[in-house]
Amino acid sequence: MESLQVARIVNCNRKLPLNLLEIPRNSGMVGQLSFAPSRSRRGGASLLLCKSITGRNEEEFRSFQDRYSAEEEESDLDATPRQDDNGSPLGLQLLPNYDEKQVVNYNADPVSATEEEIGSVSATEEDIGSVSTTEEDIKGADEEPNPITRVTRNIVFVTAEAAPYSKTGGLGDVCGSLPLALAARGHRVMVVSPRYLRGDPSDKVFGSAIDIDCHIKVPCFGGLQEVAFFHEYRAGVDWVFVDHPSYHRPGNPYGDGNGAFGDNQFRFTLLCHAACEAPLVIPLGGFTYGEKCLFLVNDWHASLVPVLLAAKYRPHGVYKDARSILVIHNLAHQGVEPAATYNNFGLPLEWYGALEWVFPTWARTHALDTGEAVNVLKGAIVTADRILTVSQGYSWEITTAEGGHGLNELLSSRKIVLNGIVNGVDVAEWNPATDEHIPFHYSIDDLSGKVRCKTALQEELSLAVRPDCPMIGFIGRLDFQKGVDLILSAIPELMQEDIQFIMLGSGDPQSENWMRAMESTYKDKFRGWVGFNVPVSHRITAGCDILLMPSRFEPCGLNQLYAMRYGTVPVVHCTGGLKDTVENFNPYAEEGGQGTGWTFSPLSKDSMLAALRVAIGTYREHKSSWEGLMKRGMERNYTWDKAAAQYEQVIEWAFLDLPYVQ
Numbered sequence: 001m002e003s004l005q006v007a008r009i010v011n012c013n014r015k016l017p018l019n020l021l022e023i024p025r026n027s028g029m030v031g032q033l034s035f036a037p038s039r040s041r042r043g044g045a046s047l048l049l050c051k052s053i054t055g056r057n058e059e060e061f062r063s064f065q066d067r068y069s070a071e072e073e074e075s076d077l078d079a080t081p082r083q084d085d086n087g088s089p090l091g092l093q094l095l096p097n098y099d100e101k102q103v104v105n106y107n108a109d110p111v112s113a114t115e116e117e118i119g120s121v122s123a124t125e126e127d128i129g130s131v132s133t134t135e136e137d138i139k140g141a142d143e144e145p146n147p148i149t150r151v152t153r154n155i156v157f158v159t160a161e162a163a164p165y166s167k168t169g170g171l172g173d174v175c176g177s178l179p180l181a182l183a184a185r186g187h188r189v190m191v192v193s194p195r196y197l198r199g200d201p202s203d204k205v206f207g208s209a210i211d212i213d214c215h216i217k218v219p220c221f222g223g224l225q226e227v228a229f230f231h232e233y234r235a236g237v238d239w240v241f242v243d244h245p246s247y248h249r250p251g252n253p254y255g256d257g258n259g260a261f262g263d264n265q266f267r268f269t270l271l272c273h274a275a276c277e278a279p280l281v282i283p284l285g286g287f288t289y290g291e292k293c294l295f296l297v298n299d300w301h302a303s304l305v306p307v308l309l310a311a312k313y314r315p316h317g318v319y320k321d322a323r324s325i326l327v328i329h330n331l332a333h334q335g336v337e338p339a340a341t342y343n344n345f346g347l348p349l350e351w352y353g354a355l356e357w358v359f360p361t362w363a364r365t366h367a368l369d370t371g372e373a374v375n376v377l378k379g380a381i382v383t384a385d386r387i388l389t390v391s392q393g394y395s396w397e398i399t400t401a402e403g404g405h406g407l408n409e410l411l412s413s414r415k416i417v418l419n420g421i422v423n424g425v426d427v428a429e430w431n432p433a434t435d436e437h438i439p440f441h442y443s444i445d446d447l448s449g450k451v452r453c454k455t456a457l458q459e460e461l462s463l464a465v466r467p468d469c470p471m472i473g474f475i476g477r478l479d480f481q482k483g484v485d486l487i488l489s490a491i492p493e494l495m496q497e498d499i500q501f502i503m504l505g506s507g508d509p510q511s512e513n514w515m516r517a518m519e520s521t522y523k524d525k526f527r528g529w530v531g532f533n534v535p536v537s538h539r540i541t542a543g544c545d546i547l548l549m550p551s552r553f554e555p556c557g558l559n560q561l562y563a564m565r566y567g568t569v570p571v572v573h574c575t576g577g578l579k580d581t582v583e584n585f586n587p588y589a590e591e592g593g594q595g596t597g598w599t600f601s602p603l604s605k606d607s608m609l610a611a612l613r614v615a616i617g618t619y620r621e622h623k624s625s626w627e628g629l630m631k632r633g634m635e636r637n638y639t640w641d642k643a644a645a646q647y648e649q650v651i652e653w654a655f656l657d658l659p660y661v662q
């Protein structure tokens with residue numbers, strides 16, 4: 001079968017079906033690798049890569065291995081290797097900062113497990129009896145008044161972007177932070193993402209990722225495509241970068257000034273194939289992640305992964321114990337292509353139905369258009385073991401006709417495994433007391449630095465320096481989702497108020513031009529910063545009094561979380577994650593009011609303007625209420641550790657069930 005001409009570097013210890021071990025002639029592979037026992041600095045057995053590593057490569061590999069082991073020692077990790085029935089190394093336990101009694105090694109041999117471990121396992125089984133996948137269960141997961149059992153997993157993130165290596169929006173933030181939080185909780189975590197090189201100084205972010213001399217050939221797009229893996233071990237996480245010439249070009253991960261790249265389907269198909277191979281072929285710290293891993297696949301770019309597990313691997317006994325969770329950050333993007341491109345995915349023909357997509361008649365372009373297409377995100381929805389979105393509100397919205405982008409019925413059919421977990425904030429990056437991008441620091445106990453940040457921003461933008469003038473900010477992609485059109489329609493009226501307004505964003509060229517035009521029309525009140533600039537986004541978040549987010553839909557939204565942390569009061573459309581995270585201000589509640597901002601509805605110019613006017617009035621005339629709003633927002637706990645505890649719970653649910661597609 002064509003898709004099974006898997007030419008890859010194979011761990012010789014693994015007993016794979018023969019056809020998976022076949023390596024085509026002239027494949028150009030670096031050679032088959034074998035493993036041999038070697039010295040272990042920690043006394044236990046370790047595995048040494050012993051073929052095709054010569055000269056410089058050998059040196060590089062050794063320094064990579066030394067670095068890995070050194071960091072491992074620093075964190076005092078238990079690196080005892082274990083193997084599964086096939087001889088695959090498993091369960092390298094990374095357990096920093098944990099009381100051993102609280103951690104159960106999921107991969108431990110039950111025969112040799114201690115009584116204490118067995119006791120803990122049975123505690124888990126009791127839990128199983130009471131498990132029901134309700135939102136309360138997830139919410140409660142982070143509370144842990146009496147932590148009983150923690151199971152460590154091998155977790156593989158697959159993502160098109162991960163900060164600081166690549167970021168165009170919130171996906172990059174999440175995949176740059178959540179892996180760290182899960183690793184800190186004791187899991188072994190790998191992030192697989194492309195190695196984007198733009199040919200400019202920004203490429204230095206990949207400077208510490210070394211070529212581990214592991215090349216594979218993946219069968220897709222009519223041939224065998226060779227990709228290489230680079231690796232960096234940082235903050236307890238294995239960052240694995242897939243290297244291929246199609247990731248080397250100017251622009252952002254998805255496109256450039258001319259629009260989206262035409263070969264994105266190819267680029268992300270490569271990513272998915274490579275991500276499926278990575279846990280099998282890359283020995284990190286001497287050991288592969290093995291087959292019993294959990295794939296966290298993010299958005300459509302990674303959505304072929306669960307389909308590949310089901311269609312390409314499991315029929316041959318590989319990944320039969322793995323699980324996958326699809327995380328939907330934005331349902332609006334689904335990876336839809338003409339049906340003919342199905343042949344390019346490297347999937348067996350009989351799996352066409354998983355990706356099949358037929359546009360309704362009204363959405364077809366001409367009389368002969370049959371509407372036939374393939375939808376990659378749909379493929380993951382029908383094959384992943386569980387589905388997560390980035391807030392509970394959004395997980396409900398996507399099951400409705402209004403918010404489902406055509407996938408609501410399918411998503412409703414999987415409601416039982418669909419949950420929402422609100423994103424966290426990277427508190428190391430977003431902390432007004434230490435933020436390196438802002439000129440003055442402040443905290444909930446001493447807010448004096450905030451107004452100084454504001455006047456510094458006014459100076460920077462050549463606006464009148466007026467500490468008492470309400471300053472409103474907007475940060476985000478300029479597109480339909482973010483409701484930029486609403487701001488556009490409201491600006492003439494808003495500019496009648498005595499306020500200052502600053503927008504930072506890039507995207508739709510028409511909106512960019514509109515921002516420039518507004519700046520010249522309202523010289524004394526409006527500033528439009530066109531571009532993607534992280535330091536400026538921090539300065540706006542710290543300097544403004546109000547952050548406006550009129551998003552049409554918002555799966556979670558991060559800027560309102562950052563704003564609250566910086567004492568900047570959010571005014572948001574009451575939708576998705578915005579509704580879940582911003583509590584509407586009630587001035588009549590006890591103790592001078594409740595709430596952290598304003599949520600307006602419906603999504604109209606008038607209701608947005610009304611909310612903004614109330615916010616402006618409160619800022620001007622009710623100073624103590626305003627301070628209460630700021631402080632309550634700053635006290636909100638949206639940390640990644642809290643979110644990671646909830647992810648852990650969902651991961652456990654995934655392993656409780658049999659694989660959805662066997």
Ligand SMILES: Nc1ncnc2c1ncn2[C@@H]1O[C@H](COP(=O)(O)OP(=O)(O)O[C@H]2O[C@H](CO)[C@@H](O)[C@H](O)[C@H]2O)[C@@H](O)[C@H]1O
Nearest residue numbers: 169170329390476505531532533534537554555556557558
């Ligand atoms: N011009 C600019 N300059 C500098 N920084 C900029 C910027 N424009 C945006 N950013 C930054 O990019 C991030 C965007 O976060 P959002 O929550 O708006 O995510 P986005 O809509 O891209 O992604 C999707 O995924 C995320 C993550 O799950 C969800 O929160 C969200 O609802 C969903 O739409 C923030 O860190 C923001 O500060």
